[in-house]
Amino acid sequence: MAEGDTDKHSVAMSEKNSSEHEMNEPGKTDAELIKSYLRKTDLHLLPLTFAMYFLSVIDRNNIGNAKAAGMDTHLGLHGQQFNWIISAFFFTYIFCEVPSNILLKKFGAHVWLPLLAVCWSILVACMAAAKSYETLVVVRVLMGVFEAGYVPGFIYMTSFWYTRRQQGPRIALFFSAGVFAGIWAGPLAARLQSINGALLGYQYIFIIEASMTVLVALLMLLVLQDYPSTARFLSPAERAAAQRMLEADRALSPHAQYSTRQVIKALGDWTVWAYAIIFWAAATGGATQAIFGPTLIKAMGYTSTRAQVLSAVPSACGFLAQLLSMLLPRLYSHFSIWIMLFSSCACAFYAIIATTNSVHVRFAFLCLSNFALSPNMPLVSVWMSHNVLGATKKGVATACTVMLGGIAGLIGSHIYRDKDAPVFRFGHIFVCVCNAIIFVVALALHLYFRYENKRRDMRDEDFDAMTLTPEQVDELCDSRPDHRYSL
DSSP states (O other): OOTTOOOHHHHHHHHHHOSOGGGSOTTOOHHHHHHHHHHHHHHHHHHHHHHHHHHHHHHHHHHHHHHHTTHHHHHTOOTTHHHHHHHHHHHHHHHSHHHHHHHHHHHOHHHHHHHHHHHHHHHHHHHTTOOSHHHHHHHHHHHHHHHTTHHHHHHHHHTTTSOHHHHHHHHHHHHHHHHHHHHHHHHHHHHHHTOOSSSOHHHHHHHHHHHHHHHHHHHHHHHOOSOGGGOTTSOHHHHHHHHHHHHHTTOOOTTOOOOHHHHHHHHHOHHHHHHHHHHHHHHHHHHHHHHHHHHHHHTTTOOHHHHHHHTHHHHHHHHHHHHHHTTHHHHSOOHHHHHHHHHHHHHHHHHHHHTOOOHHHHHHHHHHHHHHHTTHHHHHHHHHHHHOOSHHHHHHHHHHHHHHHHHHHHHHTTTSOGGGTTTOHHHHHHHHHHHHHHHHHHHHHHHHHHHHHHHHHHHOOOOOGGGSOHHHHHHHGGGSTTOOOOO
């Protein structure tokens, strides 16, 4: 990904402002050093974090595969009990994201992220031994505590390694791992449930998938580094060139201190909650597709194993869309326009699913709706990361954005009800309305940011960051006069 991804503006600024060229490796310019820096950083950060998000989504949602494999019948679940087992995860997931990001800053990503993964994977394995509804609820509640920190932790971590322009496609790639998990979750579960052994099929799903997570977590502990300034895989010249590039782009500094004032700023900023609402509404569709996909397809008349396999098709459509979202902001830089386009399409597709009884039409538009749903979560995450400045404020804003995604899982667990089978019209209408909300909120942000940018252009305040300490500049957050919001 590093090739062709060098931020030319930041490189130019770093070369212009640099007095450290004597640290460069002989015969290498800043542009060459930064290209080398990005290549090495991508290699050390992205494969393992991608793999871990892939596994975290599988671990979170394999409860749906376990149901399709007969867990509910074996444990005697009835009524809304399965829905409450799903939603139990999100009660703690919602509230643990902000403190997790604060702890990540304290302990470092290379320790904190693998620790979270080991803890939640142990709990996934424990679900194989659960004998009652109550036990499953308790285990899912505890899982939410640890899984809560991974997504906001990754987004926050990348703010220390990449410029805002570079961060975008990497966040999109990261989120695509979640949809990619949907492609493999069904076929993998179908294979695991068919194992002939001492355990039931659904128990193999939990145990083997949890073991995969532990393995990747151990690799992360060995490979991940916290900051460019301390990364062992970079040369001194690469560290220096990266530091100049990141400072020119106003990326986060590893030396920035925790600020209670910035926490209050983040919680009181309506735009932070607007991003969070978009993320919530987008995650509602994504979460329900991931968990209830096999159930929705099984209700169309397919067998359990066939439904597990066919659930990969809508997920594959979503995966392609998220890969596409890596390129779209480079073609046209207005995030709001792309978000409104995809949300309006998803709204229309779900309206069609809700109003037709044809099995083939419902399946086709289930695939199309997943294509339209999938880009908005990475797009709004990158949009937020572009616009929010201040180390602590960005960490809190990131956590708040993903936190409302947890509320999506909590609500989404109850919108596809057994009593609505086989069409599940209520759930489809609910997701349709969520996408209409996305459109309205994205439009409101677009109009506000355009107004605010024009206001700052008209005031044309003189601002010289060199006259302030780094701490004073960081405290200004996105209120600094030279900051312009991405639309």
